Amino acid sequence: MESGNTLEHLDVLIIGAGLSGIGAACRLLTDHPGRSIALLESRGRSGGTWDLFRYPGVRSDSDLYTFGYDFRPWLEEKAIADGPSILSYLKETAAEYGVDALIRYHHKVISADWSSRDARWNITVERTRTPEPGPDSVSDSAPAEPEGTGETLHLTAGWIFNAAGYYRYDEGYTPEIPGRERFSGRIVHPQDWPEDLEVSGQRVAVIGSGATAVTLVPALVELGARVTMIQRTPTYILPIPAEDPIARRLRGVVGPERTGKIMAEVSARRQRAIWAFCQRWPTQAQKLIRGIQSRVLPEDFDLDTHLNPPYRPWDQRLCAVPDGDFFKALGSGNATMVTGQTAAFTEHGVRLASGKEVEADVVVTATGLSLRILGGMELRLDGVPVNLTETVAYRGVMLSGIPNMAFAIGYTNASWTLKVGLLTRWFSRLLTRMDRLGHTAAVPEAPAGMPTRPLLDFGAGYIQRSMADLPRQGTQAPWLMTMNFLADRRDLQKGALVDGHLQFSGPQGILPGTQEEDRFVTLGSGVRLCYRLDGPDDGEPVVLVAGLGMDLLSWNAAFVNGLAAAGYRVIRLDNRDAGRSSRMTNPVPSLLQLALAQPVPGAYRIEDMAEDVVGLLDHLQVDRAHVAGMSMGGMIAQSVAAHYPDRVLTLTSIISTTGARKTGAAALSTKRRFAARPPRTREEFIKDRVGMMRHLSGRVHPADPAEEARAGGLAWDRGVYPDNGTARSRHLGAINASADRTADLAGIKAPTLVIHGDRDPIVHPSGGAATAAAISGSRLVTVPGMGHYFHPAVVPELLRLMTGHFPAGRTPEEDAY
Template identity: 50%
Template structure:
């Protein structure tokens, strides 16, 4: 059954076949889109497992590193444990549990150089359209290279471009913005020459970016105010991993798996507790937060969200730096709604006025699934919202295509590593069976569910753009690394759903 082609994958009519690629078009066996953490990791795995295959990475920007090169705001860091945020097969060096952006960028680029993946990256290559032709079992990929159209073909297309729009972040329309005499900046477009020393700063937001910016700016600014419409859960954790410090004398090959699996199991247990006993999880987080706050900062006003822990992502701060800034008086927190901007700052719904020289709108991201690429299969445009994700890494009825979206309740790279391993296994299966096409046909009996159940604003704003997940395996998103290790790394690729033609 596994080698029986589906009608959609195996047949192509003259009316539905896309235009043939130019004869001069370059062909690569696997084409990766995006030279960030996921794309570089995927290329490294392909270099290791399939050295005979040609691989290229297309990167729209002028530098590698993705998120870690794009964001330049003060204090940028990971909000995931670095022993899981780093690659499984290339240990994160040192004992830092939450590392800053430059350290992460150096790690990613070092790994790319070690595996000679940096030689595969083609910069200023923006993918616009990819068309699959079943008669040739190839994708024709249309690329904008600095304004010049370029066409490539590939046997397998692998999207590692993340899920948000690199060109612009999300900024709500605030009344009175034109009256404000100061500077307004978004973290995604941080000006290199912005000087906040000695100035009054208001950071609008309560997520990971806001809780990073506030303590980072508080050291030099006159004062920093974190203005939030609604609270988030914020937890302190050691900036350096205590277990890694205790095991530092051991060889890395021994210490790294121990520290990594400690982090994985702790994250899984924490999430499961929050899902199964949310009231208990809320009490634990509230108690830990209250102990960090100075007198006068009410935990139930500023750190007690209406949602349960892990209904949105938890914010972790290294060594309680946000709470230290609050206790030192260099930062403060206000929970209120903005009525309007004024010439000198913001007026809130309560009537309170916040004076500001700089306002930072840490208000979130805009989702851009699959990097905004137009996908076409045998002449039919793919509507992402009408597709269903297979193992949250392939799209129904879209052959020889994979994508990477990391966990929302754990480290992104945990899932990225698993997807890369699975793609390598699929390619190996194609080799063994002498087949050329891998496709997951849509099963009409599988019920639809939201792909992401998070209640975060960036998710809710984009539900109509996202694929669906199914109500049962292998179409269902588990958000559970332990389960995915069994199914993606050890489960049978020929599972009766994924079809090889």
């Protein structure tokens, strides 16, 4: 890692070579083959949980169709697989994708210190050693957990992807039970299962009622033990087929690989439906579970005592047992259940609080895990320690205030890997975006005073014991740690990549091919605006407000440069829900509501967007400015002039209208284009942009396809990610919410210039005429051949008109000066 005074630098450092780490590495190697990546693993083997846990019967408690990776379907027949099969699957995946060559064993990350100056992590690593053979051993025996050697190494990384899980590998959780020293037998924890433990003919007491205990009981019975399961609180346990009947039928029709892909979707939706049913109708769910249990248990089994949890189904994880093996063990007579509080060990077993003694030769404390977030490493920002309890999870991928670090925590009510697959895809998309924009750092910033709640809304004891030491989550997106796979898929995989809460920075924070630098301000309303400044610092300010769905780059570059060359200070902004400004969470109008121009309750209005403009002027300490807007931007500019008259020198309304229902209506061909399916990829967006601009520009001055393709690519890179058209719909909703503003326009006193093209297909020239008629003393200019577009051929005329209009905003004293 160190060569002389040179530290090794990695683009992405992945901590942990288990399920999450291997999955993240596969994704990055596929999407970003040129990046330098390494996985640091403190143990001597890969596989994480599935190498660590070696107790009898260890298996997944989710079906492998969803537990497997989305890019490598599970092909085996058994949906619930044992630990060795899962470990083989992980190692085969790592080998197939070349991840095994990137794993550095016996490397434990001790600390990571973020340098804001260098935009990278400075990482300290300790070498570990395994007391017994294990790093590359051919033996399948479980090695002892590694211990530190005191030897430290250093490296740097642009990003950390923490895939260390949330529990301690070196020790499980065992409650304090008095009298351990008196017990004459062996006490073991499943996390440290001894290789030499023989249970045949032994009396084994399993303390616990979770998935581990429920798995151990039938496995120990099969090994010849007589087992007593001691539980303090009953658990919901449900038998399921080891082989999915749907998959069995599909496999013969479409083959194993296609079956794996289909079943991943079927199983994910089925898991969600079962969880939702249990949460919505808990009483019916309890009756259903109890009915199934009663059919697979002996008639004299005491269901009311041993299988009647005091909580609702899925408030804690529901234990699924393949082919009902747990119930078969109970029916065999070689396994029993005892419900009660464990009080103490005795010489011959365990005594309960009731006074009953359970005799045992071996006691297994299947009592859960000890949690430790981020693998226990110490985090610092510019040398200042980070208190994780003060951070808030962002989209379940990052933590507030911590730059360039992602973490992997899966679902508690579905397969762990479902969430890991989504967040690694999102992480990969984020890296792609940062590459395109030249950013070096990304950090989520939580709003001040935002209400929070515990990170995991889950009743399991091992979670509740450590809740106070974990980060928090918010109460609404994107700070909500949702456990809904379908909702997360819409957000993380198909939704907008960035929002106003994720901030970017770095020494290269300039768009490729441009010299202007994006700037940001968070207004008092919480809206985060992106803006740019052009022209001399002491020039008269001119605010340019873009149109519907467009960003600040939609203003023709020659037009902006012309204003700057004339001595004006040009202020351009991305409206809310456009470009790099905040993505809002207001209601999205339906297609029918948009078609009928119906206002939607909770929608923001044109007046709110005008307030954003004034907030930006406040931030820039600009008392008064020339305000110009095109299309919807013209409506916003009109609203600024109407409601904030003391802030406006002059108003220029370009290809805009009053909002009156029958004035300035779009052509039918334009309406059809707006109703089309929104683009979902960069290529689709560019194609759509070229087609739309050629339509809006008209035949007299048609748009240049090559230039619009270039502009479309830049617009996409600045944040127009696939959101199913919600941002544009909110803009249309704002127009509908404000409705007819003619009465407001009548009160405008600022000198006003109204510019319109006679070939405008989206805002009919009647919209410009109505605007000029509503504003007393305004001047209307119709530009021949101009569509709803700033073609280079009309830019000189627009510059002449506007620069000639601006002096109207000056007082005689200012002109004299």
